Amino acid sequence: MYIIKVKGVAKIPDYVQLRDDQFTLLAYFRVDRPEKSLDKVGLGSQAAYIMNIVKDLPFGQILKLEL
Template structure:
């Protein structure tokens, strides 16, 4: 799984994208509201781990997660 942090502009907030090995979009959620989306795709138990990585991830960088 890959994670990408996307910088928002003006009134558009920052977002996170989660993508699979084929780079298909699995989830797209606001940085400040990950709970419902991660629960919906079955990663609620990994939410703290994912958000700690996202917090330190620079905007626009792609990072491979081992989940």
């Protein structure tokens, strides 16, 4: 799984994308509201771990996420 942090502009907030190994979009959520989307894809129990990684991830960088 891959994680990408996307910088928002003006009134558009910052977002996070979670993608599988074929780079298919699994989840797309606002940085400040991850719970609902992560629950939807079955990663609700890992939300704190994922958001801790997102906090330190630079915008636009792709990171391979091992869960």
